[in-house]
Amino acid sequence: MLSNSVQDYLKALYEMGGESEMIGTGAVAARLAVTPASVTSMLQKLAASDAPLVHYKKHRGARLTDEGLGKALEILRHHRLVELFLHETLGFGWDEVHDQAEKLEHVISEELEDRIARQLGDPVVDPHGHPIPTKDGRMPVRHEKRLIDLPAATPARISRVADHDTEMLRYLGGLGLVLNARIEIVEKSPFDGPILVRIMDGDRVQALGRRVASQVHVMLDSATEMAAMPNHDNTNSDAGDSNA
Amino acid sequence: MLSNSVQDYLKALYEMGGESEMIGTGAVAARLAVTPASVTSMLQKLAASDAPLVHYKKHRGARLTDEGLGKALEILRHHRLVELFLHETLGFGWDEVHDQAEKLEHVISEELEDRIARQLGDPVVDPHGHPIPTKDGRMPVRHEKRLIDLPAATPARISRVADHDTEMLRYLGGLGLVLNARIEIVEKSPFDGPILVRIMDGDRVQALGRRVASQVHVMLDSATEMAAMPNHDNTNSDAGDSNA
DNA sequence: CTCTGTTTTTAGCCTTGCCTAAATCATAAA
DNA sequence: TTTATGATTTAGGCAAGGCTAAAAACAGAG
Numbered sequence: 001m002l003s004n005s006v007q008d009y010l011k012a013l014y015e016m017g018g019e020s021e022m023i024g025t026g027a028v029a030a031r032l033a034v035t036p037a038s039v040t041s042m043l044q045k046l047a048a049s050d051a052p053l054v055h056y057k058k059h060r061g062a063r064l065t066d067e068g069l070g071k072a073l074e075i076l077r078h079h080r081l082v083e084l085f086l087h088e089t090l091g092f093g094w095d096e097v098h099d100q101a102e103k104l105e106h107v108i109s110e111e112l113e114d115r116i117a118r119q120l121g122d123p124v125v126d127p128h129g130h131p132i133p134t135k136d137g138r139m140p141v142r143h144e145k146r147l148i149d150l151p152a153a154t155p156a157r158i159s160r161v162a163d164h165d166t167e168m169l170r171y172l173g174g175l176g177l178v179l180n181a182r183i184e185i186v187e188k189s190p191f192d193g194p195i196l197v198r199i200m201d202g203d204r205v206q207a208l209g210r211r212v213a214s215q216v217h218v219m220l221d222s223a224t225e226m227a228a229m230p231n232h233d234n235t236n237s238d239a240g241d242s243n244a
Numbered sequence: 245m246l247s248n249s250v251q252d253y254l255k256a257l258y259e260m261g262g263e264s265e266m267i268g269t270g271a272v273a274a275r276l277a278v279t280p281a282s283v284t285s286m287l288q289k290l291a292a293s294d295a296p297l298v299h300y301k302k303h304r305g306a307r308l309t310d311e312g313l314g315k316a317l318e319i320l321r322h323h324r325l326v327e328l329f330l331h332e333t334l335g336f337g338w339d340e341v342h343d344q345a346e347k348l349e350h351v352i353s354e355e356l357e358d359r360i361a362r363q364l365g366d367p368v369v370d371p372h373g374h375p376i377p378t379k380d381g382r383m384p385v386r387h388e389k390r391l392i393d394l395p396a397a398t399p400a401r402i403s404r405v406a407d408h409d410t411e412m413l414r415y416l417g418g419l420g421l422v423l424n425a426r427i428e429i430v431e432k433s434p435f436d437g438p439i440l441v442r443i444m445d446g447d448r449v450q451a452l453g454r455r456v457a458s459q460v461h462v463m464l465d466s467a468t469e470m471a472a473m474p475n476h477d478n479t480n481s482d483a484g485d486s487n488a
Numbered sequence: 489c490t491c492t493g494t495t496t497t498t499a500g501c502c503t504t505g506c507c508t509a510a511a512t513c514a515t516a517a518a
Numbered sequence: 519t520t521t522a523t524g525a526t527t528t529a530g531g532c533a534a535g536g537c538t539a540a541a542a543a544c545a546g547a548g
Contacts, residue, residue: 025525037527039526041506100355107350281539282537285536286536289534302497
């Protein structure tokens, strides 16, 4: 059984570099909020066993082995299933599920994973639009682009939003920029200026900063995959907005 | 934040000795599957802080302080709410929920606890009939007796069954000895012999060993509290009986 | 009261995963 | 090519929570 720490390292490597990219010690350290020295020793350990979970080259960083990739996807499946479960079954807002899932993902048995998946109808995306890895360890591929890269006057739908920043999710949700919302870009200001987005539902236009816009992904409105995606209500159904 | 280990020690002390009984090092060690030496050092640590969680006397054992009692009840509330949630919402059998809850209880936030409780309608007992501590840290009192101590020919209902032994729960469930089942004792064989129990629903008579019978608690059929208890279906709804 | 066997405690050690401080490597600029 | 700068690794430690082996305390039998 992998420790919580090891699971967190594997997940970080996957989320930062996917299957093939080498990730530096410092980057991992920043994401996991530990020192680079700690990362070095953990990566060395993970690379040293007889069935290594990562490839590691001194001063060059690390990437997952096939073994490690499988484990990472398992954990990610847990995480995303739990997020969706909290959202659908217990009414948590899309801004609230990540932190709780971060803890639950480590203690979900196979049996519980299966029951949750079945209960949710074997879902393919979590409340932020992230694809849920399949039981047999494959990550569904989707054709989307960053909102920043969307040409002006091209209708699209929000297909995915970064899940880790609670504040940003709350902000986006408040603007109506929820999963599957139909939008189009009115104008991109030059010099890294804000992006003007028309939100079709309500026909409002909203200015978004570059930082936010790079965290949002869209699919062209014509893409067929959209048909399969239910329209989740991403607002927080009844919890107070106590801690901001 | 208390570590998982500390939480397990507090829970063990409560479950073994309640609020007042001193529990010996060896007993705790056996329950937690660690060595007595480990227990000694943990108890010393828990008693040493400025707000001690346990009273501890060398060679005499330990019992919870008020502080420790509060924490123990919080953990127990998590455990039992989770057990009920797994049973009611995800369809786990009463023999399957304990082990999973043992892990989940440590990672349930206040917010999640509240949502689960609300979803279940602020329940007062878990799937094994154990009372669920209230949010403000009180353990509901119930008037029950061990099946062993029930006089013959006195109608009663099963009000509680020990939750930790998967096999025994499966056995009892198979016999129809589920929560709230109406029963009466036909005869107690002498010399610590078996107990003959009539199961009203089906009117069968079943012989139970002393070991099992001491794990089952009952309430007299006249007791008023019973009215409030819903009749759960404790059978495993669809999982295979793979690992016995 | 003393002996003996059981229980508990002490002492010392190990692993995991983190840390700081110092040393080393890699790279971009001069 | 040399040098400076930032990133990475090494070395040495610490806290938690477990273990084994040996010492000490208790409790029951004589």
